[in-house]
Amino acid sequence: MVKVHYVIAVAIVASCVACINFSCIISLFYKYINRHEIIDIRQLNWTSSVRCSLSNGTRLCSFKNVCYLPKKHLFLFTLTEHSVLLGLSSKEDLKTIYLSSVVNHNLMSMKIAIVSNENKVTENAMFIDQSLFLLWRFKWDNIMHVFHDDLIPLFLTYLDICGEISRCTSKYTLGFVDRGEGGPYHELYSLFSNQQPLLLHKYTNTVCFPELHSGVLSSSVWFQYGFGQTQGPVNTSVPIEILHQFKDYVVHRLGISKKLVNNNAVIFLNRKLNRKILNLEYFTSILYNTVKEAYPSSEPKIIELDLTTHNIALLIEVFLTSKIVVGMHGSAMILCLFLIPGSVVFELLPFGIQPENVSFIKAFTEITGSEIVYRSWVNCNETLSFAHPEAPPLLGGIYHLPKAKQEFILNTKIVPAVECCHDPLYLFRMFQDTEVGSDFIPRFQEALLAQQLFSKETVKTTYLNKLFSSWYFPAPATNVSCTFQHQTLTAMWQPSINAIDSLIYDISILLDNNTILSKFTPYPNLKINLSYTAYTAEIWIKAVSFDSESLDSHSKCQRKI
Known part of the structure; x- marks a missing residue:
């Protein structure tokens, strides 16, 4: 070990002929030992x-x-x-x-x-x-x-x-x-x-x-998986603008060039290993015909994608240029982050699975103000559902369970929200394959109609109103003053600079250090007729609007004698 340090020391001295300060020596020391010595x-x-x-x-x-x-x-x-x-x-x-x-x-x-x-x-x-x-x-x-x-x-x-x-x-x-x-x-x-x-x-x-x-x-x-509680959406404090920044950063770093959106493109996320759609030909014809009916002047193009055969940069690029995404519930749905405002996300779920409990993309569209039209379809016909009780437990198999537990699972038609992580009922239903029935058509039509009625300005206004109501509170009153005239106390102040129609002022007054008065007024002034001649007054003013209030403003006045 001494020999190694000696060699390093010699190298450092040789490199520091023109640099004799301590920081140079330390920097070069790190440089040499960074060679995994x-x-x-x-x-x-x-x-x-x-x-x-x-x-x-x-x-x-x-x-x-x-x-x-x-x-x-x-x-x-x-x-x-x-x-x-x-x-x-x-x-x-x-x-x-x-x-x-x-x-x-x-x-x-x-x-x-x-x-x-x-x-x-x-x-x-x-x-x-x-x-x-x-x-x-x-x-x-x-x-x-x-x-x-x-x-x-x-x-x-x-x-x-x-x-x-x-x-x-x-x-x-x-x-x-x-x-x-x-x-x-x-x-x-x-x-x-x-x-x-x-x-x-x-x-x-x-x-x-x-x-x-x-x-x-x-x-x-915005979604949690049931550690210590049942799975489902959670509130997030991150505004949609941060998620837009994230999207732009990833797109830029991947070197993806932004292209014109193809309004005719329909992304179909096809799962090929499990949770499959079994009647693909019928299903893709539904997609084509329904989109064609909704947008008769266009020629729909069904783009079939899956995670196993496409690299991530290509997938993101396709999402950036498409406005309709349809697919069975699965991890690929997260790529809807990269859709433009006004896009449709239509999620299919197996028999018994409830989107409000399991759909992270539904939660995303509802919580973050994502400007995406989300709709879902749950298979309600058990005869069109094909489970795999013989599969490994983590892929929905139940043959390893006692007969009574198997019967319970088979007889349970709606899966409740569960805790993480390997609930056999949840896995049994989640990994079913599905034949999509004709009841899918009106749900998909409704989604496309909502897309046609979509207004980015309306969504933006709704989001901003929600944001404002979450964070708004009145500014304090300013320039508070008070005066005595005979047995009348007059208080005046400048109103809150962000006052709204529902704003009132909560006034607390302390007279001669013993009498307390409380008053409310919507106006930036107040006159109070006193029952006796008071000599001092301290006033605290708080602006109140619904469930929010300002900081206190304070003033003190004294009767001139």
């Missing part, structure tokens, strides 16, 4: 520090000088007298740092072990001079989870900590803490990393980094 971290006087803050209830932390032990899946925090710990009230806070936006799932917390500088676990460590952003991918091989649980929350977190996406993407290398592989959507993750993301579990030695960031905001999440 195995070193003893203890000889660097290695000291860890951490700074944390809370954002929307999520703990965001930046660590300095932290190592990772792949075999134990542990982060090693070297505590010395020089360590700085900010934003933490106790050691318990170190147990509530989460590396995923998925809430109520303790597997995805950052596992930290406090060690001393004498701990031998770091003596054969690999030093990598990169700033790492830690991410636990929930399901790295499922496109819906990639976007909803990882990339959109990551985008939002980058905005929070860096202000601009480019600052974070140029600073951080993604480090995956899950045990997954690169996966089919590795290209998408790479858009948010200044180098190829690292699979931390692939390292054999302890690996150390000068800087780590942990914590992923969950405020963009």
